[in-house]
Amino acid sequence: MSDIPGGPMANRPVHFIWLLDCSYSMQGKKIGQLNYAIREAIPEMKSVAHDNPAAQLLLRTLTFSTTAQWHHKDPVPIDDFTWQDVQVDGMTNLGEALHVVSRELQTPPMPTRALKPVLALVSDGVPTDDWKAGLRAVDATAWGKKAVRVAIAIGEDADRSVLREFLGNPELQPLDANSPKQLAAAIRWASTAAVKAASQPVAGSSDALTKQPPYAPPVLDDDDDVW
Amino acid sequence: MSTPHWETFSESVQGINKKLNQDYGTAEGQGSTEDPLVLAVADGHGAARHARSDVGARRAVALFAGHAREFAGFARSLVREESRGGLSRLMNYAQHDMPRRLVAAWQQDVLGHWDRMRKRSGAGTPPPDTADAEKLLLYGTTLIGALLTPQLFVAWQLGDGELAVVERDGRIGFPLAPAETDLGDETESMCSHRAWSLMRVHWSPVVGPDRMPRLITLSTDGLSKSFASSEGFPRFMAGLDRRLVDEGAKEVRAVLPQWLRQAARHSGDDTTMAAGYRPPHHHAIKE
Numbered sequence: 001m002s003d004i005p006g007g008p009m010a011n012r013p014v015h016f017i018w019l020l021d022c023s024y025s026m027q028g029k030k031i032g033q034l035n036y037a038i039r040e041a042i043p044e045m046k047s048v049a050h051d052n053p054a055a056q057l058l059l060r061t062l063t064f065s066t067t068a069q070w071h072h073k074d075p076v077p078i079d080d081f082t083w084q085d086v087q088v089d090g091m092t093n094l095g096e097a098l099h100v101v102s103r104e105l106q107t108p109p110m111p112t113r114a115l116k117p118v119l120a121l122v123s124d125g126v127p128t129d130d131w132k133a134g135l136r137a138v139d140a141t142a143w144g145k146k147a148v149r150v151a152i153a154i155g156e157d158a159d160r161s162v163l164r165e166f167l168g169n170p171e172l173q174p175l176d177a178n179s180p181k182q183l184a185a186a187i188r189w190a191s192t193a194a195v196k197a198a199s200q201p202v203a204g205s206s207d208a209l210t211k212q213p214p215y216a217p218p219v220l221d222d223d224d225d226v227w
Numbered sequence: 228m229s230t231p232h233w234e235t236f237s238e239s240v241q242g243i244n245k246k247l248n249q250d251y252g253t254a255e256g257q258g259s260t261e262d263p264l265v266l267a268v269a270d271g272h273g274a275a276r277h278a279r280s281d282v283g284a285r286r287a288v289a290l291f292a293g294h295a296r297e298f299a300g301f302a303r304s305l306v307r308e309e310s311r312g313g314l315s316r317l318m319n320y321a322q323h324d325m326p327r328r329l330v331a332a333w334q335q336d337v338l339g340h341w342d343r344m345r346k347r348s349g350a351g352t353p354p355p356d357t358a359d360a361e362k363l364l365l366y367g368t369t370l371i372g373a374l375l376t377p378q379l380f381v382a383w384q385l386g387d388g389e390l391a392v393v394e395r396d397g398r399i400g401f402p403l404a405p406a407e408t409d410l411g412d413e414t415e416s417m418c419s420h421r422a423w424s425l426m427r428v429h430w431s432p433v434v435g436p437d438r439m440p441r442l443i444t445l446s447t448d449g450l451s452k453s454f455a456s457s458e459g460f461p462r463f464m465a466g467l468d469r470r471l472v473d474e475g476a477k478e479v480r481a482v483l484p485q486w487l488r489q490a491a492r493h494s495g496d497d498t499t500m501a502a503g504y505r506p507p508h509h510h511a512i513k514e
Contacts, residue, residue, distance in 0.1 A: 004486040007464020009493040010455035031463035054495020
């Protein structure tokens with residue numbers, strides 16, 4: 001008598017996709033710190049995932065330089081996620097990366113039964129291809145429109161207007177990471193706040209009023225070691 | 228005239244790791260003309276900007292129950308005028324006036340709550356006033372409500388969740404299911420702009436006591452979203468109906484909290500069901 005009718009039950013996935021700028025401008029300290037920051041953020045992501053047992057956190061990583069390449073192509077459950085360092089390569093072809101992501105946001109392969117996906121973009125420069133076409137492709141998908149988006153601008157040369165347009169919400173600003181300490185804090189925040197935001201029911205986004213930031217970006221401490 | 232006697236049940240469980248249950252539900256009445264069956268569930272939104280959604284959900288359910296009974300009173304008087312278009316006037320009221328009245332009453336009610344809380348908040352100067360739309364956002368909730376009298380079955384829905392109906396021949400229907408399901412836990416809400424225009428209405432005059440549904444359930448999305456596949460919830464309804472027929476309402480009422488807790492563990496959401504069930508060998512109520 002106690003078994004619930006209806007068949008198997010399951011929690012719902014949160015697809016989290018890192019979009020990482022691996023162009024030559026990231027060479028040296030920046031790429032080293034980015035690798036360090038993501039590796040250090042994994043335990044906190046696990047902690048957030050364990051606090052939300054109804055959400056199954058699945059991670060992927062896409063790097064973009066002269067081409068866009070999957071670093072983790074298949075969604076990896078957070079408990080199995082390990083970080084292998086990414087390397088720098090060439091240009092900043094963000095548009096290609098966004099096109100690649102847009103194909104993953106279509107249904108299928110994305111299931112309709114899921115929580116909002118998270119797109120986390122990290123960049124230090126200016127795109128070198130038609131990034132607007134890539135962004136239009138993301139925005140044309142149902143899940144792309146719903147995605148929780150976060151953007152981290154590394155250093156003074158990052159094109160913040162591109163990141164703001166990626167965020168697609170005038171209430172949201174990219175998070176500035178002008179030092180290794182700030183980058184670590186920004187990655188930690190993006191990894192956790194966005195996952196929490198993705199797994200909370202809210203009133204529909206058809207209202208201008210409800211288009212408020214789903215999370216509050218942190219104030220990052222200044223650091224002497226500035227990029 | 229005799230009408231079927233309805234068994235009712237209503238249960239709500241808190242989602243895992245949630246600080247409080249922001250759902251609310253009720254199941255009242257016997258389905259007679261004088262004591263109509265009234266079912267309602269509301270799902271207060273979970274995000275921080277909807278911090279008083281538990282109050283919003285409770286008030287939405289209470290206001291619906293009051294308005295539904297008032298509607299049943301209109302129905303009693305208007306159905307007698309059927310030859311003069313009484314039923315069509317009632318349908319027009321259900322589709323147009325009721326949503327506006329419900330939303331207006333809810334908004335007025337929660338704005339009143341906001342004012343009372345503001346005045347009560349600590350000693351000294353109360354916090355500054357803010358725009359009504361911002362206040363309403365705090366109380367955001369969905370609402371599903373159903374009313375059944377011997378002559379009418381009417382239901383209203385704003386936002387997500389399910390109204391499921393098992394007809395007397397066992398067919399299962401979801402008469403208020405949207406053409407497209409909202410993705411990613413976004414839903415229309417009582418706090419939305421022009422919320423009344425977003426309300427979906429099911430209108431179904433009852434031809435005779437034997438043509439009534441045998442089971443009507445209203446549930447918040449915490450239940451349907453817990454199943455691994457889209458077929459899970461219709462299968463749940465079929466199983467629930469079978470258990471009610473085989474084992475009776477008392478047994479199902481006893482096990483329902485356990486089922487809802489199981490669902491909440493997977494959906495993570497507060498999970499609520501309000502239902503009316505017409506046993507096959509019912510005791511008729513003399514009208």
